[in-house]
Amino acid sequence: MNDEPNAGIRPDGWASVPRMEPAQAPRVWANGPGAARLRPDTPFVGERSPSRTVAPSPLDPGAGRDPHRVHRVLREQFPLTYDPLLRAWVLSRYADVATALTDSRFTHGHRPGDPPCAQTHVAVDEAELRSAAARTAFVLARRIAGRRQADLVADFCHWLPAGTVAAAVGVPYRDMMRLVRGRAASALAGQCTGQIAVREKALANFLANVLVDREHALALLDAPAGAIARAWAESLRRDPPVQIAVRRTGAEVRVSGGTIPAGEPVALLIGAASRDPERFRDPDRYDPLREDADQLTYGRGSCPAVLLAGLEAEYALRALFHAMPRLRLAEGFRPEHAGVITRFPRNLLVRPGG
Template sequence: MAQELQPDMPGTPGTTGAPVTTGAPVTTGAPGTTGAPVTTGAPVTTGAPGTTGAPVTTGAPVPSVPPVTYPSRTVPPSPLQPGAGRDPYRLYRTLREEFPLTYDPLLRAWLLSRYADVAAALTDARFGHGHRPGDPPCATGHQDVDEAELRAVAARTAHVLARRLAGRTQVDLVAEFCHWLPAGTVAAAVGVPYRDMMRLVRGRAASALAGQCTAQIAVREKALASFLANVLDDPLRAAELREAPAGVVARAWTESLRRDPPVQVAMRRTTADVPVSGGTVPAGVAVALLIGAASRDPERFRDPGRYDPDRDDPGQLTYGTGPCPAVLLAGLEAEYALRALFDAMPRLTLAPGFRPEQTGLITRAPRTLLVRPGG
């Protein structure tokens, strides 16, 4: 089992086993022995150091031995190492390419980073408890929702918030829009005054009103912030989406969830041995599913670092594909956030000199999103 747990490695520095070729003459015999010493002038090939019984070849040239190649590094990087939060995607690339299965002592968990492994593990019962909104077990735990009512609630809440910001010179959309829209739509959907919902959210009691998935407000905040950042970062793209139909906005939303997932790491615990790329994950261990790494796997996505709503290989791992109010509501909030902001602020642009910067390791999103409502 110990060997199965290690990633496939072409070699480890310090090992022996390659033939060693020496070109110096070798003299056999020792001082004090009888008989004349025998001296040869031909190259001699010996076995690995420490072995006995290797044949000695004389009189013929010995073919050269190809050099042993080793991996570029011998210690896997950790998502928790200092500085990783500034650009985790370089680290993720190293893990995908060189260490698709490795144990991280800082996280105290095995790491999976390739898309095929992470996508399978998110719904594999052998990876134990935990699920995303929209996963199969989730679909059976929710009451039916009125999509038209949710759509009306999301639209109304987004437009109220956007109109409050329209007259400002400069606005931070993260603090003054993204932070409030998800909580506001939940409050309106369940008939609770907005100020009371914010108190309940701070008190971790929102799930009692809105259900476990719908109450994941912080995740929707981060996803919305990344979506608006991706749209506004390109003025041409923003102009295209300003009047785009719902289906086009939905593709842009899905692509943002793919490129910049709000949840970068999902933790699971195995209930059985599971074969994956690079080895086998043992039963009964913690596993960190690196959604951020899988979402930019070039084996699955063409040019994975580019935000491209029109890509022909779409997909995202933040949400499952089953019916869930949280998944529906998050998409509606993204759609009506764009419509409300552009309606209230037709010349909306990023503030001069500002570029969105993603931060975070376990969850990730822009901390600020400075815009000029008047362009």
């Protein structure tokens, strides 16, 4: 997904960044938490007056490098505010975002794993998906095993989701990549499974989290069944690949900080909700053994895309360390996540030979 598409709400329910010049953008002021209102003639976001505080925007300059400061202010001071750059009301607390993702009073778009997506599923065999994910991951890992240095984002994460789908549906890989880039993957694999880009970014986030501590990554491979799945879910919580989703109210809805009228667009800050200290202990820390983990990227229902994403994460880790037992991050390199709509490390430099 592109972080700078055209303005408005995408058909799949993700947010898109409106192209708006600063001088054109109206600003939101609040006289207190939740008291947001539109003021077209006020100064730019970030300015303050003795009596009024400006609600920050997730699209403010610098938010792509560090959105968590903005998220923190919104959660604590502006649980409900209108953002003229997103052209939507903004929710940032876990309880509100989790409700909006499933409540029937919110419409427009769905996540893989939500009930409506079942209507788009094609028949899948879990054993075949597992085999396809394993075969593809091991082939890709072997291709980079002999290199002095590799970028797992470009050389592995970018290829594994598409390659797994290609193997699962019996399409030659070279043809699948052409179809994926031509946006025809869903015709072969179903709407959810054909959404390749989210799985690419989620996989990059997962590998970035586990490879920061190489010994911990190795321990996951030897841990009891389910340990990798738990670490995967924690990565989705701490670093969701999609940071902002958009819904629309079909009825008046009461949330933290006020009431949203019917027929209004609502931006759900999944990234902010996933680090809400009211819901998670020490929320900024990646803890693969976390007992209070809960991710908002996927719904809880049965969906081949959700299953496939978890299998890709599992076999990515197994294949990489099987092909490269001494694999580690390149010397001096630390993953840096970037993006405001989608967020993931643009590079993940590793030394295959240690």
